[in-house]
């Protein structure tokens with residue numbers, strides 16, 4: 587299986603409840619390595635740009651406001667099949683549909699405040715990682 591990098595964001599609902607360590611343990615226990623990580627306060631323009639693909643969706647403005655409502659942790663996860671493995675570890679976008687043991691089942695508050703974001707394809711992972719990190723910040 588191919589070794590991949592994927593972007594993960596621990597969202598404000600989770601940083602506010604001090605869940606960073608418990609969420610990181612889920613990644614590490616599943617075999618993903620955190621090769622870059624930074625705690626940030628997103629500006630409105632950064633959040634708008636990051637979620638630009640959703641700008642015509644009815645939830646876009648609320649999503650942007652939520653993403654700037656507190657600190658986030660941007661991180662790069664690396665491992666075999668990292669993009670899809672991370673999506674399995676996160677669980678479904680809507681926590682009501684998420685499987686037992688997933689991050690969103692255990693921690694998410696709602697479909698919006700759903701604790702984590704993860705890249706949905708290898709192509710998007712490259713774009714999203716470059717949004718937050720330069721190559722020299724990825725420490726293998």
Ligand code: CMP
Nearest residue numbers: 640645649679697698699700702703704
């Ligand atoms: P994420 O994986 O970060 O990608 C886009 C985000 O939009 C998603 O997680 C949710 O937080 C949010 N989202 C998706 N669908 C809805 C929805 N129907 N209502 C509110 N927020 C949503």
